Amino acid sequence: MSLFELLALVITMTAVFSVLSESLFALPKVIGPMIAALMLSLGMIGFAAISSEVDRDFFSHWLLQFDFSTFVLDGLLGLLLFAGALHMPVKLLEQQSRVIFSLAIFATLISTGVVGGLFWLVSEWFDLGVNIWVALVFGALISPTDPVAVLALLKNMDLPERLETIISGESLFNDAVGVVVFTVLTQIAFNNETNVGSLSIHVLGMEVGGGLLVGFVLGQVACQLIRSSNDEATQALITLAVASGGYVAALKLGVSGPIAMVAAGIIVGNIRARGHDGETAREHINIFWNIIDDVLNAVLFVLIGMQLLQLPIATSLWLIPLAIVLSLLGRFVGVSIPTLILRPTKKHFKKVTWDLIAMLTWGGLRGGVSVALVLTLPPSPMRDQLQVMTYAIVIFSVIVQGLSMSKVFSKKEFLAIDKSL
Numbered sequence: 001m002s003l004f005e006l007l008a009l010v011i012t013m014t015a016v017f018s019v020l021s022e023s024l025f026a027l028p029k030v031i032g033p034m035i036a037a038l039m040l041s042l043g044m045i046g047f048a049a050i051s052s053e054v055d056r057d058f059f060s061h062w063l064l065q066f067d068f069s070t071f072v073l074d075g076l077l078g079l080l081l082f083a084g085a086l087h088m089p090v091k092l093l094e095q096q097s098r099v100i101f102s103l104a105i106f107a108t109l110i111s112t113g114v115v116g117g118l119f120w121l122v123s124e125w126f127d128l129g130v131n132i133w134v135a136l137v138f139g140a141l142i143s144p145t146d147p148v149a150v151l152a153l154l155k156n157m158d159l160p161e162r163l164e165t166i167i168s169g170e171s172l173f174n175d176a177v178g179v180v181v182f183t184v185l186t187q188i189a190f191n192n193e194t195n196v197g198s199l200s201i202h203v204l205g206m207e208v209g210g211g212l213l214v215g216f217v218l219g220q221v222a223c224q225l226i227r228s229s230n231d232e233a234t235q236a237l238i239t240l241a242v243a244s245g246g247y248v249a250a251l252k253l254g255v256s257g258p259i260a261m262v263a264a265g266i267i268v269g270n271i272r273a274r275g276h277d278g279e280t281a282r283e284h285i286n287i288f289w290n291i292i293d294d295v296l297n298a299v300l301f302v303l304i305g306m307q308l309l310q311l312p313i314a315t316s317l318w319l320i321p322l323a324i325v326l327s328l329l330g331r332f333v334g335v336s337i338p339t340l341i342l343r344p345t346k347k348h349f350k351k352v353t354w355d356l357i358a359m360l361t362w363g364g365l366r367g368g369v370s371v372a373l374v375l376t377l378p379p380s381p382m383r384d385q386l387q388v389m390t391y392a393i394v395i396f397s398v399i400v401q402g403l404s405m406s407k408v409f410s411k412k413e414f415l416a417i418d419k420s421l
Contacts, residue, residue: 006065013037014295014302029294030152030301031402037305038395044309068307072372073179076296077148078247078261082239083293084151084172085265086286092165093266099166102338103360104173108143111334112181115139115326122322130382133189138386140185141374142327142393143334144178146367147171152297153365153402159414167363175369176258180207182373190378210255215263218246222264223271226281235281236288239268300368304394307371311391312384323389324396328361335360356417359409365397366390 014033021032093100116132116139123130150171154164184203222242226235242264250260271282336357374390377383 010299010303013306014298017302018298028152028402030149030297031398033298034301034305034398037302038308041306041308066303068303069372069375071303072300072368073376074251075244075247076300077369077372078250078257079243080148080151080293080296080300081172081175081258081261082243082247082265082268083289083296084147084168085262086269086289088169088172088266088269089161089165090266090270092162093169096162096166096169099339099342100169100173102342103166103170103335105177106338107170107331107334108174108177108181109334110337111143111330112136112139112178112185114333115143115330118326118329119323128316128382131189133185134380134382137182137185137189137377138389139330140178140182142323142366142370142390143181143330144174144366144369145171145331145364146369146394147175148297148300148369149365149367149398149402150363151293152301153363153405157406158411160417163414163417167360170360172262173259176208176211176256176262179258179369179373180204180256183207186377190380206254207256208259210253211250211257211259212263214246214250214253214255215260216267218242218260219264219267222268226268226271226285232284235284239285239289242268301398304368304371304398307391312387316385319385319389320392323393327366327393327397331364332357332361335364355409355413359413359417362401362408363405365402366394367398368394370394 017033017036018029020036021027021029025032025035027035113136116136119138120130120132120135122128123135147168151168154168159167180203219242222238225238229235229238243261246264247257247261250257268285269282271285339353339357339360370390371394374387377386
């Protein structure tokens with residue numbers, strides 16, 4: 001199957017699933033197609049199980065031509081992060097910067113430690129043979145909330161602006177933090193890297209600092225080019241070049257592509273120009289990227305659903321519910337500590353603060369990034385099990401947490417939380 005045929009197949013499946021989801025079930029734009037893809041995958045697996053002539057590989061052979069990790073981490077992620085960052089208002093970002101960056105950095109690190117530490121203790125207790133570094137790698141890949149999943153969820157919820165800025169801002173930045181932590185821990189766990197301090201400093205300096213610098217330069221150059229053009233198509237192409245070519249350039253330079261795209265997207269999304277041109281350009285760019293964002297999100301979630309066909313068979317199924325509980329517990333502890341520290345004195349005893357913690361915990365969805373990261377792990381005795389556990393967490397968070405978010409929390413609670421920020 002050629003690349004174009006493969007792309008045509010994926011787009012056609014996405015279109016069919018989107019129509020079915022909207023017309024029959026009235027589900028959110030990305031969750032519905034993913035559920036449809038999951039049901040199709042389960043049907044194929046079931047048919048292969050009862051058929052003597054067809055096995056699972058008969059249905060999944062086309063997926064073997066498709067590298068999901070490369071597609072997400074080296075391509076799609078840059079476009080989706082840029083699209084999400086375009087809508088981030090700088091003024092609100094500055095106002096809520098302490099909360100956003102505390103959650104993005106410390107909540108991710110704390111959750112990584114909690115999930116990894118508890119998973120290692122369970123492994124020791126049941127003699128699973130998982131060392132502490134591999135357990136921490138698992139913690140790192142499922143601790144960051146997925147910006148693609150979170151931003152897709154927010155599109156279906158009428159959240160107050162400040163609260164939406166915190167949730168979307170954290171998801172955009174903690175994804176980059178999670179990838180950096182995952183990179184460091186993977187080097188230690190699988191490549192026998194012993195100089196943890198120098199490796200961490202190198203990765204943080206190059207990935208984070210370099211990513212911010214590259215993103216700033218890309219954003220400024222893009223703004224200048226957009227201001228110099230009066231053609232809508234040219235302006236859209238400039239942003240597309242930044243989100244695709246700029247992302248590839250950042251990766252080639254050895255800096256964080258996700259951070260670069262978030263920085264560039266924020267700058268371009270808040271473009272200023274003389275007269276009304278800046279506002280007009282911003283409107284055209286937003287319309288263009290809203291369409292791209294919706295289409296690529298739908299494609300990504302359909303592919304997540306179809307990945308079930310390639311999932312290895314797990315031998316310890318009891319680890320699946322354990323992994324889901326650990327991910328929620330790690331998220332709860334991770335957001336509780338910085339939130340309570342940033343809301344001192346008697347404020348942190350108020351119900352609204354615990355509502356905020358509960359909302360950040362339940363709204364911390366995992367998605368394609370976690371699946372892509374776990375698929376990059378080198379061969380090891382626990383690799384198949386980690387893939388199954390990660391996939392289960394992603395499916396649970398998107399379907400159960402994503403569909404129940406607006407039912408678990410009321411509009412009144414959202415407004416009360418927003419007012420307290």
